[in-house]
Amino acid sequence: MRDRICCALAAALWLAGPAHAQGYAGLGAEAGAEFAIPRADTSFDFPADHFAHPGYRIEWWYLTANLEGSDGTPYGIQWTLFRSALAPSRTDGWETDQVWLGHAAVTTPDAHLFDERFARGGIGQAGVAEPFDAFIDDWSMRSTGGDDPLDRIALTARGDSFSYDLALTAEGPLIRHGDAGYSVKSLEGQASYYYSQPFYEVEGTLSLPRGDIQVTGSAWLDREWSSQPLSENQSGWDWFSLTFDSGAKMMAFGLRTDAEGTHFTSATWIEPDGEATAYGDGAVTLTTLETGEVADRTLPLRWRVELPARDLDITTAPINRDAWMGTSFPYWEGPVTVSGSHAGRGYLEMTGY
Amino acid sequence: MTRTAIIALLSHWRRHRLQLAMLLIGLALATALWSGVQAINSEARKSYDRAAATLGQDTLDRLSAPDGVTLSEFVELRRAGYLVSPVIEGNSRIDAARLRILGVDPLTAPPQAGLAALAGDGDVLADFLGSEGLLLVAPETAAELDGTDLPPRRIAADLSPGIAITDITTAQRLLDRERLSYLSVWQQQPAGLPPLESATDLARTTPEDGTDLAELTDSFHLNLTAFGFLAFGVGLFIVQSAIGLAVEQRRQTFRTLRALGLPLRRLVALLATELAAFALLAGTVGLGLGYAIAAALLPGVAGTLRGLYGAPVSGMLSFDPLWALAGLGLTLAGTAVAGGQALWTVARMPLLAPAQPRAWAMASARTLRLQGAAALVLLTLAVILVVAGGSLLAAFGSLAALLIGSALALPPLLIGALRLARPLARGPVGEWLLADARQQVPALSLALMALLLALSANVGVGTMVGSFRTTFTGWLDHRLAAELYVTAPDEETAAQVREIAATDAREILPSASVDLTVAGQPATLIGIAADAATFREGWPLLQAEPDVWDRLAAGDGVLINEQLYRREDLELGAPLTLAEGWRLPVAGIYADYGNPQAQLMIGNAVLSDRYPDLPQLRFALRIAPDAAPALAERLRQETGLPQQAVVNQAEVKAISLRVFDQTFLVTGALNVLTLGVAGVAVLTALLTLSGLRLPQLAPLWALGIRPARLARLEVARTLILAVLTWALAVPVGLALAWVLLARVNVAAFGWRLPMLYFPAEWLWLAAAALTAAGLACVWPAWRLTRLPPDRLLRIFANER
Structure with a gap:
């Protein structure tokens, strides 16, 4: 029951494909006129832009980490805070229009544990507070110091059967995607503000049903906000955040339509020193190599990702193919390994399946 | 052969359409009243369960404080990781209607019923959370709220009436209240948290098992059920007399069929099938009627339960196939009981038995004595139960013994009364009238018993309700x-x-x-x-x-x-x-x-x-x-x-009196219906007798009494019996009222009322009884006046 209610809510978020988003408070494929719209000529103002932008309809703080136990077992964690505004007004107290949604997950080679939280903004149950604390209930992404609040982060979440407590330290600069952070999402010009911190070193503890596990690894934070969801004919996307053994990193995504499959791609190549190069539509190609049944749907399991400009031709494979987020709005999100021209690891998100 | 037999057997009904109609009406009425009451009861029970399940009130623990829960207490618990959800609950008076408002936070609310109307529809959820707000209400509540300046309503069919679920902000506004009533605690809490009690000063309560409402209202439903059974029983009286008559009248047919080689077993099987078919047909019609009765009475019952117990019962009736099956089953069983004796008679009939109808159902003195003895036993049992037993069940058992005992006592008492009245008779016709009435009592006894039951139920329930109302009004004044x-x-x-x-x-x-x-x-x-x-x-x-x-x-x-x-x-x-x-x-x-x-x-x-x-x-x-x-x-x-x-x-x-009057609306309606069924029973019995009585009337006609006078005598006889029955019904009714007031009410509601008497109502009932009996005998009497003389002559000529 509640799941379906929350599904309606989740549909308000950008996560939702247009099929779901349409008709949500009339905010489906088009932004309400009163919401602010991303513009190509704005530049970020940090740390202010680490905080919420209530004038925009949707926003998220999206962190994924590839971790390793002392025995070499690979793990993945996800920590996400979504903000969705029903209207760009009424920001305080119970009567707020800001709705928050948290997703957290731990993926091991043989298990995928996840949970979600909903909250109303304006009453102190969820939000992003000074100096920097993005939180919902007792889940939190909190600054523990540094020049930029995001330099050092304490990350916690707790679900039905898991919890984690991780310390993150940024070893590189913030990365702006697209045109200095203005990231185009369709040929029609839908866009968002989008930056990342892909250089986190991580250490901490995962509490799993079988006991606590000390882990180390790397993490990637995505920050994105917009008022424009997908274009009307887009049905979902496939999103990669990859870290190669060379120290280089790559973000790549492909947006799909029902008719054509992947039809719009975008990528950012990040050198180990943080120098970033954006690639527009068509530069990167995504090809499904193998599909399989996951949660009663057919999902791509292995992908071929090619970026000829960087002589990149790789294959990704999931650490646990069942990394299905059976949340009120369901999607696949899990750690992957990378082989081919470049070896490495990363995270993959697939929505709209 | 079988086909011929079927045609022969069924031809009886073609010639006696009225009899067929009576049989079917009796069965249909019995089914209707019984199944109607059942439908009402089950609908009410469903409502209780639903009410208990609204917002998981039947399963979820709560955190509360005497003066309410603050927003910060809620947020602190959430920030500590505990899954709790705020609820604001309160009553809002909108005109005369009372609306229970439940304000919830759909974002943190535990998985539960009651919010179904929000599911899967983003627009509705946005309205729910929006500044104007949205009330989820049952259809009838929506109708009640029509025209009020409350926030927009949305129909949620699975909600109990009188409840509106809305967003917490809307509830705060409507109830003009800041604090939260309580926090619902999710059953499953996240891993690794210390116990909730250690994190808060709020008091945790666990809902009690079982629905209190169901217990509270049990007595009320038992009451209705008892009424349903009474009506069913009265209906079966009709069926029994109709079937008995049909068997008697078809003796010749049976003999002929048997003589032609139809095996006895097949004959009985055919008759049983015939009965079953009638039962199914009439039962189906009865179910339809019962559904209509329930639909008509349910709003009143819902009002009663809301007024008396605060139980939110839906006024809308849903159709339950199981209910229909149970109703048909009971009709079949009832028909089997009512027709069993007749079939047994057929089965034991010698092949070449004289095909003469015996004077139908003439009971011997022995039967009367047996009835008297059984009545005495039952009445004694009634007294013992009332004196010794303290429970509701004992009280109802006593009621049943009282009613059945009185019914069995009726024929001996009537005959006794008619004997005593003999000195009052003037002239031979008067004497004949009393003697004839006495002789008719066994044949009419079932119908008269039905009348007695209906009349005493009326007196008893009328006395109880009247006493209650008078006391209640006086009490209200103080x-x-x-x-x-x-x-x-x-x-x-x-x-x-x-x-x-x-x-x-x-x-x-x-x-x-x-x-x-x-x-x-x-x-x-x-x-x-x-x-x-x-x-x-x-x-x-x-x-x-x-x-x-x-x-x-x-x-x-x-x-x-x-x-x-x-x-x-x-x-x-x-x-x-x-x-x-x-x-x-x-x-x-x-x-x-x-x-x-x-x-x-x-x-x-x-x-x-x-x-x-x-x-x-x-x-x-x-x-x-x-x-x-x-x-x-x-x-x-x-x-x-x-x-x-x-x-x-x-x-x-x-308002109080309105609630009160509504409380007994159903009782009154069932009373009238039962009386109506009893009237039909009397009519059936009289019609049955009218054909058989010609041999008794022919000699009087031959002695010079005109058919018109004969008809008047017939009417007089019926009225005498009705008056006597009524006279017995009054004390039985008063006894019934006493048990209801002094035993049933105390056990069911916890209060005892003084018993008051309303003689005017008894007189009114006498009039009703006379009217019912009078109407019932008008048709047979009128037929008597239209009887061609040759029919009466033939009685002598070809005496069967």
Whole structure:
């Protein structure tokens, strides 16, 4: 029951494909006129832009980490805070229009544990507070110091059967995607503000049903906000955040339509020193190599990702193919390994399946 | 052969269409009343379950505090990781209707029913959370709220009526309340958290097992069920006489068929099949009728249950196939019982038995003696049950024994009465009339029993309801002695109210209340102005110590309501624990009709000493009655109190009486229906007899009495029997009323009422009985007047 209610809510978020988003408070494929719209000529103002932008309809703080136990077992964690505004007004107290949604997950080679939280903004149950604390209930992404609040982060979440407590330290600069952070999402010009911190070193503890596990690894934070969801004919996307053994990193995504499959791609190549190069539509190609049944749907399991400009031709494979987020709005999100021209690891998100 | 037999058997019904109609009507009516009552009961039960399940109130723990939960307490628990969800609950008076408002936070609400209408529809959810708000209500509640200036409504079919689920912000606005009523606790909490109790000072309560409503209302439904059975039984009387007659009249056919080689077993099988087919046909029609009856009565029943028990029952009827099957099953079983004797007769009939109908159902003196003995046993059992048994079941058992016993006693008593009346008869015709009536009693006995049952049920229930209403009205006058009742939202307004009222009101009687658990049951403790003359002089208590009011004022005693007194078997002076370390003796007992819960009263000052933080927000104001409306208006204007916060005594009384009258609407309707069925039973029996009686009437006709006079005599005879039956029904009805008032009410509701008599109603019933019997015999009598002389002549000529 509640799941379906929350599904309606989740549909308000950008996560939702247009099929779901349409008709949500009339905010489906088009932004309400009163919401602010991303513009190509704005530049970020940090740390202010680490905080919420209530004038925009949707926003998220999206962190994924590839971790390793002392025995070499690979793990993945996800920590996400979504903000969705029903209207760009009424920001305080119970009567707020800001709705928050948290997703957290731990993926091991043989298990995928996840949970979600909903909250109303304006009453102190969820939000992003000074100096920097993005939180919902007792889940939190909190600054523990540094020049930029995001330099050092304490990350916690707790679900039905898991919890984690991780310390993150940024070893590189913030990365702006697209045109200095203005990231185009369709040929029609839908866009968002989008930056990342892909250089986190991580250490901490995962509490799993079988006991606590000390882990180390790397993490990637995505920050994105917009008022424009997908274009009307887009049905979902496939999103990669990859870290190669060379120290280089790559973000790549492909947006799909029902008719054509992947039809719009975008990528950012990040050198180990943080120098970033954006690639527009068509530069990167995504090809499904193998599909399989996951949660009663057919999902791509292995992908071929090619970026000829960087002589990149790789294959990704999931650490646990069942990394299905059976949340009120369901999607696949899990750690992957990378082989081919470049070896490495990363995270993959697939929505709209 | 079988086909021929079927045609031959069925041809009887073609020739006796009226008889067929009676059989079918009897079966249909019996099914209708029974299944109607069942439909009502099951609908009510469904409503209780649904109400209990609304917002998981039947399963989820709650965190609460006496003065409500604050927003920060909620947020602190969430930030500590606990899954709790806020609820604001309160009543809002909208015109006359009371609406229970449940404000929830759909974002944190646990998985539950009640929010289904929000599912999967983003627009609705946005409206729900939006600034205008949205109320989820049952269809009938939506209709009741039509035209009010409440937020927009959305129909949620699975909600109980009288409840509106809305967003917490909307509830805060509608109830003008900031604090949360309680926090619902999710059953599954996240891993690794310390126990919830260690994280908060709020009190955690676990819902009790079972639905209280179902228990509370059991007696009411038992009542309805008893009525349903009564009606079913009355209906079966009709069926029995119709089937018995049909078998008697077809003796010739049976003999012929058997002589032609139809095996006995097949004949009986055919007759049984015929009966089963009739039962199915009539049962189906009866189910339709029953559904209609239930649909017509359900709103009244729903009103009753809401008024009497606060049970939210839907006024809408849904169709349940299981109910239909059960109804048909019962009809078949009933038909089998009613027709069993007739089939047995056929099975035992010698092949070449004389094909003459015996004087149908002429009972021997032995049968009468047996009936008398059985009646005596049953009536004795009724007395024993009433004296010895204290339970509701014993009370109803006693009622059943009383009714069946009286019914069995009817034929011997009637015959006795007619014998006694013999000296009163003048002339041979008069003597013949009495003798003939006596001789007819066994044949008519079943129909007359039905009439007796219906009449005594009417007298009994009428007496109970009348007694109740008279007592209730008197009680209301005392209980609502003050002219105005004011409820202030906060202490500031309360002070204002005192100030304004002080100028005009003779007395200002403040009161406050706390909810407690006394003797293991939820109870309300009310602080009253025990010094006030209004109470001291104007309130008759059921039992009290001589200095009861002084004791209350001094905190040396407590008043308890009759319900608590009877349930806990308390007595004056018995110590009662109100709270830990607080024991007071019972100083008095007061009547508290219409309240299912335990209630206690104590001096106001005593209560404030005990609960210093308890605000005094309610006032009863004594004022000259004609000055009351002006003061009410002033209070509303100067303090900004809403309409419903200042209530006139007259309004309260009107509402209470309306609730009361609705309570017994169903009972009244079922009463009338049962009487109607009894009327049909009498008609069937008379029609049956009219054909068979020709041999008895022919000699009188031959002696020179004209058919018209014969018809008048027939009518007179029926009326005499009806009057005698009524005369017996009155004492039986009064006994019934006594059991209802002194036993059933006490066991079911916890109060005992004085029994009052309403002779005017008995006379009215006599008229009804005479009309029913009169109408029933008009048709057979009229047929008698139209009888061609040759039919009567033939009686002599070819005496069968």
